[in-house]
Amino acid sequence: MSNTAFTKNEIFGLVVRLTLVSAVTFFSIKWIMNQVDPTNKSKKKAKQTAKEQLKRLTSTGNAPLKIDKLNDYEMMIAAHLVHPQDITVTWESIAGLEDLIQELRETVILPIQKKELFAYSQLTSAPKGVLLHGPPGCGKTLIAKATAREAGTRFINLDLSILTDKWYGESQKLASAVFTLAVKLQPCIIFIDEIDSFLRARNSSDHEATAMMKAQFMSLWDGLITDSNCTVIIMGATNRPQDLDRAILRRMPATFHVPMPNLGQRREIIRLILENEPIAEDVNYDELATITNGFSGSDLRELCRNASVYRVRDYVRDHFEHAYPNTSQNESEEKFYDTLRPITMADLKYSYNKMRDSKVQCNTLSLQTRIDLD
Incomplete structure (x- = not known):
C-alpha cells in the first residue's frame, strides 16, 4: 500500500511540475512575442489615447459611458474618436455648396437633433448610411466633419488599417468592435474615407479573411438598419462609387454628389x-x-x-x-x-x-x- 501511495504522489508531483513548466513556457513565449511585435507600442499608445478621449466624452456627453466596460478591441477603435469640439471645420468653412448643406441639415442632422419629432415614423428617421461621392478635392471629407460638428455627435474617423491584423480572427473582432462601440457612444457617426478601398465589389479572388471581414461588417450594419432606436450613421466618401459593392450601395440610401465647383x-x-x-x-x-x-x-x-x-x-x-x-x-x-x-x-x-x-x-x-x- 505504501508503494502504491508513493507512486501516486510521484505522479501528482510530476503533473504539478509539468503544469508549472507549461505555464512558465506559455507566459514566457507570450512576453517574447509582445516584445517582438512592432505594433505593441502603438497599441498601448492607442489605448491611452482612447482613455483620454472617452473621459472627455463622458464628462461632456449626454449619456455617461463606463470606460471599464469596454473590451480591448473597442479601446483600439476608440483611439480614433474625435470630440465634436475638436473639429475645427464648420459650415462657414465650406463655400459654394449651400444647397447640399441644406439637404444634409434636413436629412441627417435634424432627425438626430430633434429625434422626438421623428419617433413615430420610420420614414423620417435619420439614414443609417450616407455616401458622399464626387471628384477628388471637392470637400467630401470637410462635409463629413462639419456634419458631425453641427449635429454634435461623437465622430469615429475610422482608419481601415486598424481592422487588419496578422492573427486569424482578430480582424473580425475589430470590425465587430466598431459597431458595439458606436452603439455605446450613440449618437455617433462612423466616417470611412475612400470607402471603395475597403468595401469594393466582391469577387472570387478576394482573400478569405478579407471576404469574411466584409461579410461581417455588412451583417452588423444590417443590425443598425433594423433597429429604429439606434442613432449610428455610417458615412463614406469616395471618388469611385462604381467600384462599391451593390450590397453597400443598398445600405447607403442617402447619396450626395459633390461636383466640381462651377x-x-x-x-x-x-x-x-x-x-x-x-x-x-x-x-x-x-x-x-x-x-x-x-x-x-x-x-x-x-x-x-x-x-x-x-x-x-x-x-x-x-x-x-x-x-x-x-x-x-x-x-x-x-x-x-x-x-x-x-x-x-x-x-x-x-x-x-x-x-x-x-x-x-x-x-x-x-x-x-x-x-x-x-
Missing part, C-alpha cells in the same frame, strides 16, 4: 480662402474664377497658398539676407513677417500658370500610360 462656386471658394489674408486692390475674384475652370476646391487652395509663398520668396531674395545680418533667427522672422507685402493678382496668375502647366503634363503622362497599356 464659376460662382469657384469665386466664393477663392473669396473664402483669401478672406483673412492681406491682398492687394488689384485682385479680381471674377477673373480668377473664370480662368480656373476645372480646378477643384483643393486646387484653388493650393493656388492661393503658392501665391502667398511668392511674396515671402521675393522678400527673402531682396531683403532678408542683407537687412538683418546680426539678428537672431527669431528676431529676423518677426521683422520678416511684419514687412511682407500683400498678395497681388500677379502672384495669383503666376501660381495659376504653374499649376495649369503641371496639370497638362500630368494629363499627358496619364494618357500616354493608358495608350502604352492598351
